[in-house]
Amino acid sequence: KAGVTQTPRYLIKTRGQQVTLSCSPISGHRSVSWYQQTPGQGLQFLFEYFSETQRNKGNFPGRFSGRQFSNSRSEMNVSTLELGDSALYLCASSRDSLETQYFGPGTRLLVL
């Protein structure tokens, strides 16, 4: 089985711009979760989608949004980028929320 894939792998943006990150889960997995990983904060949960519906949301501002398509692929959007948004954004998929999560390689975002 192919693993979780994320595109792009690296991204450089400037403050005020917006960005869209993509995640393709493992075939058969319907749950997709997004995390922000930074050296100081570790992994912080952004949100989880299941069958095209957002089921859970972390404590991030509304600039962070996402969606999931009927094929379970998910996108995450960050608008009005700030310097502090520079991080590794990880996507994880699982059959359901309580199942083991499998992580993608991440998208490293640098905001200048």
Add this chain to the structure above:
Amino acid sequence: AQSVSQHNHHVILSEAASLELGCNYSYGGTVNLFWYVQYPGQHLQLLLKYFSGDPLVKGIKGFEAEFIKSKFSFNLRKPSVQWSDTAEYFCAVNGSLNKFYFGSGTKLNVKP
């Protein structure tokens, strides 16, 4: 709210030394517990998990963890570490509301 604490942020060991990484969580209900590992330049990957049953669980590469419910702990152990165990280790808990909570991670550096 749930939280996960990993008290050791950075551990340095010599090869063949024994390892124990602490993980404590705050949640009174039923939990699923995980340890993930991130080798340098690689994805996060599952090391082991506990859902129910025997509180001593064995994972890949000789790792094991013991769930002690009364102490809200899920410590990771390995009797004899190798240089290839150099990585960052994350404890995670999945309980209420189907959210995953990760600890801040422990960086393990094994000296050859």
